[in-house]
Amino acid sequence: MAVNITAYKSIIEELKDKATLIAVSKTKTVSDIKELYKLGQKDFGENYVQELIEKQSQLPEDIQWHFIGHLQSNKVKFVVPFVYLIHGVDSFKLLKEINKQAQKVNKVVNCLLQVHIAQEETKFGFNQEELDILFANKELKDLHNIKIMGLMGMASFTNDLQKIGEEFAQLKRLFDQFRPFANHNAEFTTLSMGMSSDYKTAIEEGSTMVRIGSLLFGARTYQD
Numbered sequence: 001m002a003v004n005i006t007a008y009k010s011i012i013e014e015l016k017d018k019a020t021l022i023a024v025s026k027t028k029t030v031s032d033i034k035e036l037y038k039l040g041q042k043d044f045g046e047n048y049v050q051e052l053i054e055k056q057s058q059l060p061e062d063i064q065w066h067f068i069g070h071l072q073s074n075k076v077k078f079v080v081p082f083v084y085l086i087h088g089v090d091s092f093k094l095l096k097e098i099n100k101q102a103q104k105v106n107k108v109v110n111c112l113l114q115v116h117i118a119q120e121e122t123k124f125g126f127n128q129e130e131l132d133i134l135f136a137n138k139e140l141k142d143l144h145n146i147k148i149m150g151l152m153g154m155a156s157f158t159n160d161l162q163k164i165g166e167e168f169a170q171l172k173r174l175f176d177q178f179r180p181f182a183n184h185n186a187e188f189t190t191l192s193m194g195m196s197s198d199y200k201t202a203i204e205e206g207s208t209m210v211r212i213g214s215l216l217f218g219a220r221t222y223q224d
């Protein structure tokens with residue numbers, strides 16, 4: 001499957017100063033990634049630790065790798081040494097593990113807190129109450145090797161763009177609400193929302209980072 005260069009260029013043009021494009025390359029080949037890299041794309045997103053490690057070792061050092069899947073605590077140590085941003089942090093326990101592994105390699109690792117905005121039960125993430133608890137936790141300030149860059153969320157799996165828009169708007173409200181909690185290890189500059197099917201809606205609702213796979217690389221043989 002060839003990379004859709006035309007789609008890439010028009011999305012870049014469309015996003016311009018509004019949002020950063022993460023090219024989601026899960027299940028796609030190293031040569032597909034190189035094709036976009038040659039056009040100047042530096043941010044790539046992957047969901048599976050093993051796949052990410054294999055690709056990372058074969059690709060240029062200046063690629064910024066985004067881990068956008070569900071990260072298990074026991075896998076944290078494998079991605080921390082090189083990852084640029086972990087999008088799906090959904091518990092304080094995971095945040096502490098990232099901090100611990102980051103400390104070992106003397107790094108500060110950028111993280112996004114995943115928020116549950118979709119109607120489906122299965123999607124991971126904090127709700128508002130859990131965010132309140134997290135930011136009230138005195139221990140949070142002691143995590144010197146993580147930086148919370150903002151929030152990430154996924155809308156419901158539906159064609160109803162109005163519903164999707166409402167869910168993104170809800171995430172944007174939470175982002176604005178928790179922004180005052182910014183401190184030495186929480187920056188709140190990044191709002192990661194929007195995929196191939198709903199990124200336009202996400203931009204309208206204030207997204208600063210979109211994660212796009214199939215529009216760039218074609219459909220995947222397996223789906224998340």
Ligand SMILES: *Cc1c(COP(=O)(O)O)cnc(C)c1O
Pocket residue numbers: 024026047068069154194195196197211212213214215224
């Ligand atoms: C796969 C995936 C994407 C990209 O999905 P597309 O519909 O192919 O654009 C974005 N975000 C997450 C978390 C994903 O798992």
